[in-house]
Amino acid sequence: xxxxxxxxxxxxxxxxxxxxxxxWLTGIVAAVLYAGPMQAFAVDPQLLPPEQAFRFSARALNxxxxxxxFAIADGYYLYRDKFRFAVSPEGVVLGAPELPPGKIKTDExxxxxxxxxxxxxxxxxxSAGAGQTVVLAADSxxxxxxxxxxxxxRQKLTLAVPAPGAGxxxxxxxxxxxxxxxx
Amino acid sequence: xNKTFVRGVAVAFVALAALAAGFYFSAGVQRxxxxxxxxxxxxxxxxxxxxxxxxxQGKVLVVNFWATWCEPCRDEMPEFVKAQAASGAKGLQFxxxxxxxxxxxxxxSHDLKLNYxxxxxxxxxxxxxxxxxxxVMALPFTVIIDREGRVAYAQMGxxxxxxxxxxxxxxx
Numbered sequence: 001x002x003x004x005x006x007x008x009x010x011x012x013x014x015x016x017x018x019x020x021x022x023x024w025l026t027g028i029v030a031a032v033l034y035a036g037p038m039q040a041f042a043v044d045p046q047l048l049p050p051e052q053a054f055r056f057s058a059r060a061l062n063x064x065x066x067x068x069x070f071a072i073a074d075g076y077y078l079y080r081d082k083f084r085f086a087v088s089p090e091g092v093v094l095g096a097p098e099l100p101p102g103k104i105k106t107d108e109x110x111x112x113x114x115x116x117x118x119x120x121x122x123x124x125x126x127s128a129g130a131g132q133t134v135v136l137a138a139d140s141x142x143x144x145x146x147x148x149x150x151x152x153x154r155q156k157l158t159l160a161v162p163a164p165g166a167g168x169x170x171x172x173x174x175x176x177x178x179x180x181x182x183x
Numbered sequence: 184x185n186k187t188f189v190r191g192v193a194v195a196f197v198a199l200a201a202l203a204a205g206f207y208f209s210a211g212v213q214r215x216x217x218x219x220x221x222x223x224x225x226x227x228x229x230x231x232x233x234x235x236x237x238x239x240q241g242k243v244l245v246v247n248f249w250a251t252w253c254e255p256c257r258d259e260m261p262e263f264v265k266a267q268a269a270s271g272a273k274g275l276q277f278x279x280x281x282x283x284x285x286x287x288x289x290x291x292s293h294d295l296k297l298n299y300x301x302x303x304x305x306x307x308x309x310x311x312x313x314x315x316x317x318x319v320m321a322l323p324f325t326v327i328i329d330r331e332g333r334v335a336y337a338q339m340g341x342x343x344x345x346x347x348x349x350x351x352x353x354x355x
Binding site for chain 1: 255256282291320339
């Protein structure tokens with residue numbers, strides 16, 4: 001991705017404080033508006049933070065299975081082999097995650113890598129968790145098509161695991177929907 | 184109109200301007216910060232020797248945050264190797280900061296025949312790039328520092344060869 005340099009404004013007209021009481025205020029504003037020579041900066045404001053690009057949610061399907069979901073924003077992808085899951089408290093144990101097959105992407109350095117787009121659903125076998133409140137932590141790592149990658153990101157959520165024989169629990173989101181005044 | 188009223192209006196106007204400026208800058212437009220924090224940084228190289236970034240002050244310094252697990256990062260690095268070979272004598276100095284493990288960085292540097300140092304930083308080094316405009320802390324992120332130690336340019340995502348030449352060419 002190649003962003004056009006963004007001009008950060010122009011030097012303000014000189015402000016003449018007419019009294020000491022507003023002098024300090026104009027000083028602050030002048031400092032805000034003018035901070036030296038204007039420099040080219042190309043930082044994409046559209047790029048989502050990882051927890052928004054890769055929205056993690058989960059629910060307990062029953063007392064022995066958790067279901068983790070990643071809703072991947074358009075233009076972003078996750079690596080299949082970078083998922084790590086952990087559960088607490090101690091005593092509750094997670095089995096090997098059942099990851100669906102991904103799309104093969106050939107990578108010069110790492111060879112073949114599988115990636116996911118859209119929604120990924122991962123089943124996690126659970127033991128000794130029935131009737132408990134557990135914290136599920138998920139590490140994931142992915143990139144955006146514009147040509148940037150995020151470091152591994154940990155997201156956590158708290159789930160109530162049902163008692164044996166009880167129905168599935170509600171879906172819990174790790175990050176509440178983004179509130180952005182500019183959208 | 185009395186003087187107090189005029190003054191009140193002026194204060195309100197100035198406060199609004201400051202508020203607007205605050206929103207404007209927080210909405211993605213970044214002001215170039217001083218590179219002092221970055222130049223003061225000391226990180227181990229791939230051999231574990233501590234290297235201070237200010238040892239290259241006075242050169243046109245291109246600091247590239249990258250990782251071996253970041254494909255777009257690796258893709259742009261051969262161009263950096265070419266630019267370092269072509270313009271190193273004129274005072275161009277690339278320095279990589281890998282958010283990675285030393286052994287992986289060492290292997291990749293060897294495979295690519297990297298002709299500039301790559302230091303190894305952790306998440307803390309990535310945090311530092313946040314102050315330079317890398318709000319979402321993604322890679323690659325490249326900062327160009329002029330000979331006086333000021334940030335001349337910062338870019339999230341790959342730096343195209345033409346772009347690199349156009350910025351650095353004027354500074355050498």
